[in-house]
Amino acid sequence: MSYQIEQYRQNYRDQVIPRHYSGVLHLTFTLTSLSATAIFLFSRVQQPGWLDLLLIPLMLLLGELAVYGIHKFPLHRPMRLVSRFTFKIHSLQHHRFFTDACVTWRDTRDFHIMLFPPFAIIGYILVGAPLLYGIFWALMGPNAGWIGAGMGAVYFLLYELVHFCSHLPEDHWVMRIGWMRYQREFHRLHHDPRYMASHNFGVVYPLWDFVFKSAVKPAPASLSRLTTSKVR
Numbered sequence: 666m667s668y669q670i671e672q673y674r675q676n677y678r679d680q681v682i683p684r685h686y687s688g689v690l691h692l693t694f695t696l697t698s699l700s701a702t703a704i705f706l707f708s709r710v711q712q713p714g715w716l717d718l719l720l721i722p723l724m725l726l727l728g729e730l731a732v733y734g735i736h737k738f739p740l741h742r743p744m745r746l747v748s749r750f751t752f753k754i755h756s757l758q759h760h761r762f763f764t765d766a767c768v769t770w771r772d773t774r775d776f777h778i779m780l781f782p783p784f785a786i787i788g789y790i791l792v793g794a795p796l797l798y799g800i801f802w803a804l805m806g807p808n809a810g811w812i813g814a815g816m817g818a819v820y821f822l823l824y825e826l827v828h829f830c831s832h833l834p835e836d837h838w839v840m841r842i843g844w845m846r847y848q849r850e851f852h853r854l855h856h857d858p859r860y861m862a863s864h865n866f867g868v869v870y871p872l873w874d875f876v877f878k879s880a881v882k883p884a885p886a887s888l889s890r891l892t893t894s895k896v897r
């Protein structure tokens with residue numbers, strides 16, 4: 666790791682992460698609150714029709730498309746009003762803390778720069794989910810409302826999990842899963858300063874980068890390195 670990155674990481678740990686911050690608590694809150702929200706919303710569904718069920722894959726596609734757009738624009742381009750929460754946290758902090766040469770975390774306090782802040786999750790529960798419920802309820806009825814809002818929570822959870830795993834060490838047991846191996850390498854390339862503002866914006870899967878021709882494909886050699894590293 667270069668001296669500059671090491672220095673940046675140390676400054677971030679000393680000056681930005683609150684002294685009493687707990688990464689384990691942050692991760693637990695993220696996983697349990699999003700899972701509980703999804704379970705509650707799905708529990709309201711009664712005898713859904715096939716059109717309602719079609720919302721499940723559709724929301725996975727739309728969720729990733731929305732993330733593609735958010736990642737490409739507000740997170741990687743300074744925009745008035747939101748820059749403090751988007752460009753600054755993502756481009757100036759997350760991308761300086763993790764580069765393609767150094768993509769893994771050191772200890773659980775580093776979760777601070779990997780996971781969404783809790784207010785984003787509370788925002789989804791209080792604003793995002795009711796909004797999605799209202800939109801799909803108005804378009805297709807109550808079952809669609811519950812499924813649409815529930816799938817929003819599932820997509821959010823998937824995003825957090827896959828992005829978290831993309832910053833795990835390359836010899837972690839999770840890399841036994843082919844999808845994770847590919848997505849970790851795909852995301853590692855996005856952390857290359859040459860590509861970060863223009864390529865590999867997909868986080869859960871790479872489809873939209875291929876559609877919009879912004880994909881840098883992982884080299885087979887780097888994927889097989891993940892396959893053959895001694896998995897823990």
Ligand SMILES: [Zn+2]
Pocket residue numbers: 759763828831832852
């Ligand atoms: Zn990242």
Ligand SMILES: [Zn+2]
Pocket residue numbers: 736740741755760855861
């Ligand atoms: Zn990025």
